[in-house]
Amino acid sequence: MRLKIPKALMLSFFALYFFAAVGPVLAQYSIKGRIIDAESFKPLSFATVFVSNSSFGEITDEEGLFEIQIPEGEHNLVISFMGYEPFSYSLSTRSLRDFYEFRLLQQPIDLEEREVMGRRDATWHKNLQIFERYFLGNSSNGVKSKIQNPEVLILDAESNNSKLKVTAREILEIKNPNLGFQIKYVLLGFEYDFSSQQVTYSGYPYFVEADIPKRRLKKVTDSREKAYLGSIMHFVRSLYRGNSSEEGFEVHSTEKALNPNWTAPKSDSSQLSSRIEKAIGQTPILPGYIPQWINLPKQPIHDPNELIQTTSDGKIFMTYAAPVYVVYQHEAEDPEFHPYSLRNISPLVRDLGLSGNEELHDRGKFSQVSLLYMRAKAVQLFVNGSYFHPYDIFVEGYMAWEKIGDLLPFEYEPLPKKQRP
Numbered sequence: 001m002r003l004k005i006p007k008a009l010m011l012s013f014f015a016l017y018f019f020a021a022v023g024p025v026l027a028q029y030s031i032k033g034r035i036i037d038a039e040s041f042k043p044l045s046f047a048t049v050f051v052s053n054s055s056f057g058e059i060t061d062e063e064g065l066f067e068i069q070i071p072e073g074e075h076n077l078v079i080s081f082m083g084y085e086p087f088s089y090s091l092s093t094r095s096l097r098d099f100y101e102f103r104l105l106q107q108p109i110d111l112e113e114r115e116v117m118g119r120r121d122a123t124w125h126k127n128l129q130i131f132e133r134y135f136l137g138n139s140s141n142g143v144k145s146k147i148q149n150p151e152v153l154i155l156d157a158e159s160n161n162s163k164l165k166v167t168a169r170e171i172l173e174i175k176n177p178n179l180g181f182q183i184k185y186v187l188l189g190f191e192y193d194f195s196s197q198q199v200t201y202s203g204y205p206y207f208v209e210a211d212i213p214k215r216r217l218k219k220v221t222d223s224r225e226k227a228y229l230g231s232i233m234h235f236v237r238s239l240y241r242g243n244s245s246e247e248g249f250e251v252h253s254t255e256k257a258l259n260p261n262w263t264a265p266k267s268d269s270s271q272l273s274s275r276i277e278k279a280i281g282q283t284p285i286l287p288g289y290i291p292q293w294i295n296l297p298k299q300p301i302h303d304p305n306e307l308i309q310t311t312s313d314g315k316i317f318m319t320y321a322a323p324v325y326v327v328y329q330h331e332a333e334d335p336e337f338h339p340y341s342l343r344n345i346s347p348l349v350r351d352l353g354l355s356g357n358e359e360l361h362d363r364g365k366f367s368q369v370s371l372l373y374m375r376a377k378a379v380q381l382f383v384n385g386s387y388f389h390p391y392d393i394f395v396e397g398y399m400a401w402e403k404i405g406d407l408l409p410f411e412y413e414p415l416p417k418k419q420r421p
Helices: 111-118 122-136 140-144 214-228 232-241 271-279 335-340 358-362
Strands: 010-012 029-037 048-051 057-059 065-070 074-080 087-092 100-104 153-156 163-168 172-176 181-193 199-209 249-258 293-300 308-310 316-318 324-332 367-374 379-381 393-397
Touching: 048 065, 048 199, 057 065, 074 181, 074 199, 087 100, 122 153, 122 163, 122 181, 232 316, 232 324, 232 379
Parallel strands: 010 199, 029 100
Antiparallel strands: 010 393, 029 065, 048 057, 048 074, 074 087, 153 163, 163 181, 172 181, 181 199, 249 293, 249 324, 308 316, 316 379, 324 367, 367 393
């Protein structure tokens, strides 16, 4: 039987992880400073200052002063203030200063950008739907998440009519009720390519705990754990700790093969508008795309140390050059994802993870399958599940399907069963 191959979800991971918590995730250090205007030297009150991808942060006072308790390690401090360029600063608790002064530059006024920003026509709303679908994600957590200030977005599909590019003039306010967070997201850039159907985006997330009623604590706790298990954060942590198999991950090497279902595409620029219309429908990806080349699983990689190398000073890098399939055995793919699963590519991919997981598959469910590419010779991994540089790991499949709506702060750890509400 010939299998129809939909386009796999693809994502270059988004949070700019310039940090690594190397000790227990407890607030052990304090960073103090002031935020001022770079030209007038006047203090900037109510600026948002935070450690990227964490819940450590606060708002500056009337004198532009702040003080944040942070855990041990290397971090990326981010400052955001309306009308000013976002600012980031790498720091380490091994060499903290007593006091910092950061000077922010005002954002230049871009007349073309302001013109794009000022439009709120039907096309703008369609582009907003595309952005929300590919930025927040299509999982149950992503669908429930809501951008509360979409008016700050600059949605540009005209400068390059084959791509939707999105930036924001202010920090995005995202409500995620399922995971119990209010996310403040400094969006550096988002790009959706209508032709290749690839998504790339980057930015700095800051997590603020929502007020969760006692009756919802268990549901939120369970939702956070589900979002974590099988995620890229979970997998990177397992590689760093050397316990990928124990954590439920299978890794398989690959070989590239010509897709027997591929035919040369017809050149028709008129198809672009129909692609745009389809992109705002019910499907999280555009169906019908058949790649010329596909990666087929070759053999299991039983020792995760084959993927990594450790330097003499204890740093850990992922160095495996070829793409790998990653199967997470302890959780099934969401039924909404089944039409777009990598398992549709080939019977060889479809059968990944079947051995030893009969109980799950007997219930008509299939373990999560993702495909990871390296875009650099080496990517440094950190104990909290982050990695640098984030653009150097490219992901397809289930891990790519889970986006901002499933994102967790780096200090997250699943609660032991005895401590759960």
